[in-house]
Amino acid sequence: MIWDWDFALRIIPDILRGLGTTVIATFFGSLLALAVGLVIALANRSDVTAVRRSSRGFAEFIRRTPLLVQLYFIYFVLPQAGVVLPPLLCGVIALGLHTGAYLSEVYRAGIDGVPRGQWEAARALNYQQGQTWLKIILPQAIPPMIPAIGNYIILMFKDSALLSIIAVPELMSMSRNIGNDSYRYLEPLTIAAILYLLLSGIAVLLLRIIESRSGMARLTG
């Protein structure tokens, strides 16, 4: 098993195309997850018992079942119900729902982390509900959420390798296909691993910068 530089260089363009798809899946998956998490977090606080119960049940179900099962469900089962979606979209939905269920907990912790006295002060100053959320609660709740949200998105980036199973031409599946075609797995899989590592590393670095600028230092004095 000897590393073949010529081969490695030749497959890099294909692998990079795969990386592009991975980034796209992660990007849209993240947007979906941020929105899904918010909807679940708000529904969990609803005054209507039925809404609260079903959103909690849904989040619990998503968190307690493997992402792979959810992915298969969307890709193989939904078409039998007449809903046929392109593989990449299936992947984005699965990643978004799965990560969103976890993010709802991050939101909850962030919001619950704002002391009751802040709500009371806002009420005493006669802020309306929307003003209280926008001007008082969220500016305090969001900075502490950023590290956890970032970590879940990095996890999602790595989990997106599972999309190779439903034929999304992302980084993992491109690398595996090259291996299947050439019977050389060393180079494509090594390059894929390095790319995952590189991007995760950059993301962690970015996260640290955002964190230090997000005003946490001010809040804790």
Next chain:
Amino acid sequence: MSDRQLAVEFRGVSKLYGALAVLKELSLSVPQGEKIALIGPSGSGKTTVLRILMTLETIQAGTVWVKGEPLWHMPKGDGLAPATETHLHAMRRHIGMVFQHFNLFPHMTVQENVARPPQIVLGVTSGEAEQRAQDLLRLVGLAQKGASYPAQLSGGQKQRVAIARALAMQPAIMLFDEPTSALDPELVEEVLAVLRDIALEGKTTMLLVTHEMSFAREISDRILFLDGGAIVEEGPPDQIFSDPKEERTRLFLKKIIAAGHRID
């Protein structure tokens, strides 16, 4: 009726937490401009009176009137219906509150803490809000601290900012919920000095819950002694402190003195 001159009136107000009655058919009236001190052991319901007025706690029976209008109810036909959020919002305009634990907004500077609420809630222009904030910060002796964040202030300074913030909304009725109880002893006097100024200015109706008996005696027109969710005794400060009529008041004051507090 002399209702119009009353800033605050409670008529047979009861507050329950489950089976526990925190207030038992409590009635009181506070004419406009009067300074009232509520004293009593912890759990007597004195803080609850303020929190009901600030609409932080609901009531289970009775009616609360602010400036002649029902607070927790709205006129409906001949009777009263439960208040809507719109009604509560309109009523809160008359009332401001200073909390035991300050509750400053930690993500805003001192200046923003005082300037933003009138801007956001009352629609005051930014220029006027900033000016008002500077004036009030000067009044509480913190003109130099506008650019600081609450986390950089001492407890006494935080409470003075909180007082400025409440005053910036120009409420007719100010509620002070144990404003010095969370402070280190050496910081109490600077906050009392600011409260004294507000009391002397005269126009504002004040309801003060406090354990600072000599201060209550100094600034208030009337003392209410609460115990077990009811007013046990009320009267002018000198009478309450020098010649209490009720046994429970006497016992309470005795305990306060035994704990090393002055009441003169």
